Amino acid sequence: MRLTEQAHSELDKFVHAGDFAIDATLGNGYDTQFLAQKVGPDGGVYAFDIQKESMEQSTRLLEKQLLVNRVNFTQSCHSKMLEHVPVNMLGKIKAVTFNLGYLPGGDQNIITQPNTTLSALKQAQLCLSDDGVISLIAYRGHDGGKYEFEEIENLIKQKNWPVQKIPGNETPDSPVLFLMDKA
Numbered sequence: 001m002r003l004t005e006q007a008h009s010e011l012d013k014f015v016h017a018g019d020f021a022i023d024a025t026l027g028n029g030y031d032t033q034f035l036a037q038k039v040g041p042d043g044g045v046y047a048f049d050i051q052k053e054s055m056e057q058s059t060r061l062l063e064k065q066l067l068v069n070r071v072n073f074t075q076s077c078h079s080k081m082l083e084h085v086p087v088n089m090l091g092k093i094k095a096v097t098f099n100l101g102y103l104p105g106g107d108q109n110i111i112t113q114p115n116t117t118l119s120a121l122k123q124a125q126l127c128l129s130d131d132g133v134i135s136l137i138a139y140r141g142h143d144g145g146k147y148e149f150e151e152i153e154n155l156i157k158q159k160n161w162p163v164q165k166i167p168g169n170e171t172p173d174s175p176v177l178f179l180m181d182k183a
């Protein structure tokens with residue numbers, strides 16, 4: 001099973017009808033689509049990406065699936081998460097997903113950056129409910145990816161966050177899925 005599928009199968013255990021979730025890296029919208037299906041018509045998804053292309057692609061996808069009304073799209077860095085997620089949602093978000101790196105099919109020079117990723121992760125912890133989960137896929141194979149992965153590991157150790165780490169395969173450059181509980 002691919003790591004993205006593994007992430008979805010974990011998220012499936014946490015996110016239910018009427019819940020609220022965050023996609024911190026909207027990209028082409030597949031994770032948001034999954035979350036929007038899970039939360040149903042009474043729930044919602046806050047979705048962030050810095051690229052206009054991601055907003056356009058994902059809106060098209062979600063419109064086709066008749067899920068667009070469940071999604072709040074924000075074209076902004078995920079390190080501004082707390083400026084956009086309503087205060088009354090803090091501590092109530094069931095899942096926050098990160099799928100790091102670049103937009104597949106887009107500009108490979110626009111990638112997530114360690115500083116803003118770490119800031120967003122700390123904010124995601126504040127958003128998360130006690131029975132929620134943060135799912136993060138980090139890629140060690142592209143320029144800067146390994147450093148970003150190491151910085152995430154350091155933050156998790158430093159904060160002593162409960163975490164499960166699932167590598168895609170045994171090679172040192174394989175992507176890694178982190179599953180973090182509420183700290």
Ligand SMILES: C[S@@+](CC[C@H](N)C(=O)[O-])C[C@H]1O[C@@H](n2cnc3c(N)ncnc32)[C@H](O)[C@@H]1O
Pocket residue numbers: 024025026027028029030031032048049050051054076077078079099100101102103104110111112113116
């Ligand atoms: C691997 S893609 C995400 C895939 C997506 N979750 C999906 O299901 O298609 C990574 C995305 O992160 C976005 N990104 C990069 N830096 C970001 C930042 N600081 N804040 C939010 N999104 C960012 C990129 O623009 C790209 O679209």
